Amino acid sequence: MNSPSQYTSINRALIVGGTHGDEMSGVVLAKHWLKDPSELHRKTFTTKAVIGNPLAVERCTRYIDMDLNRSFAQENLSASESESDPYEVKRAREIYQNHVKKEAVDFICDLHNTTSNMGATILLCKAGDHFSLHMANYLQKNCLDYALPSHVYLIDTKEGENIYLQNITRHSLALELGPQPQGVIRADILSRMRNLVNCCLDFIDLFNQGTEFPCFELEMYKVASKVDYPRDADGEIEGIIHKELQDKDYLPLKPGDPTFQTLKGTELFYDGKEEIYPTFINEAAYYEKKVAFIVMQKIHQVVPALKVQG
């Protein structure tokens, strides 16, 4: 048996809603908790809520100048201020300065919605952070809802290449709930997200109090590649997500399965050799990123036991 992974206790947690201004579950929850944070109270640490992108929230749009959740590269955070910086670069720096440098936040929970049928996705950025992997496992075991099932989604960013909000703290996790249209507040999605956030805080409290979480094997979906829409010579989208693929996030796509259909009636098929797992199928915000879906590989990782240090 390996010895448990040990980390120091969590002192300050930050819940960020509205990192994308039109992803409404997080916006509504953060606004509520800013007015009345009592629900976030736990014995062993403090928690604060914040609006990620206030101007984008005000305008109910994803972002103003650029995607905030791609603005947390280390060179942005450490660069000196410039008036000509995009709004989101300034805001990324501000979040980092206020909450990490000054307040010493050591855990961030970043709240997102997707138009894809991704249920309650727990999105992690560092496969090496056993604390966050244990939290994901705790959520999967203790916060169930069969209508919005939970999956662990891993973007295994290389050292120094993390551009997400999750880059700025030791431990972190994003919740990506859907399907929900941009600008819409669905009660079912909101309630699922709220329960998950509370469960994150419960986990931290147990961890801080010395609970030892045993070794386990975690099933995850790891980003492998991105697939664009078929396009014509002018770059216009020529094929749309096939009706058989729509809403099938996290389900296996087998060689020969349909992927796109054109308005002329042509069908396109997956011509790879191995079964893959598409996610973010038909996400509204990814049309401009030229992503029709993201290809995932299903992996399993043994995670050692976890215990607070000291």
Place this chain on the structure above:
Amino acid sequence: MNSPSQYTSINRALIVGGTHGDEMSGVVLAKHWLKDPSELHRKTFTTKAVIGNPLAVERCTRYIDMDLNRSFAQENLSASESESDPYEVKRAREIYQNHVKKEAVDFICDLHNTTSNMGATILLCKAGDHFSLHMANYLQKNCLDYALPSHVYLIDTKEGENIYLQNITRHSLALELGPQPQGVIRADILSRMRNLVNCCLDFIDLFNQGTEFPCFELEMYKVASKVDYPRDADGEIEGIIHKELQDKDYLPLKPGDPTFQTLKGTELFYDGKEEIYPTFINEAAYYEKKVAFIVMQKIHQVVPALKVQG
């Protein structure tokens, strides 16, 4: 027996997609038909497709300065041009001048999507236009899809108060298909809309060729009133659509049924005395219009037989 309603034949039909730039089914169909209009060809009349709001389509947003589909008031159309006019007022005038004044279009089909669960809604603006009522009936009988059922939605605008695109031609109809998030192209919704448009053209062709359509009784939902979200003293939304009301468009709401829920856990209930039919429940674009849902009354109208004149 009353004698049939008679109208002159239709010479030119116009299909408008992208009246709202982020309602993608119409955008994609209009772009396709602009490149290849062969599918729109019928023997007895000509049909053209057009993008309603090109700049909004380019930016994938509902509108630039104001809602185009509220810009077709007679005073806008007849006013002299001014550089300071909102983009959509200029565009409304342009559509009217190019397609009605110059080309003498006599039928418009306006293509929309909604984030609400409204299936295939056929939206009419004039209860007195028996041609359009017959077309709606023809669609309901000849273009079925149980996954996206069809309903007739009537905004009975008073003479001189019509501000919609449907104001500018003798006959018209809008298709309002959902649920579909803004900025997303769903194959099922696209295909349903495409079939409905083709069915509209088939109906016109039959009408022009002298088919007599018999008298019938039409079930419609007529706009009665609008309900806003519960708000706090600052005007911020305090209650969201109740989970029991979400997705229940066109289903009866009975006295005592839940309508909203707050983040504090309070539930609000419908306190009217009569059964009503909510529609546009949780439509993304109606948050800014302060509309949580639109209250409809179910009505029945006897429509006399229809025949082409002369």
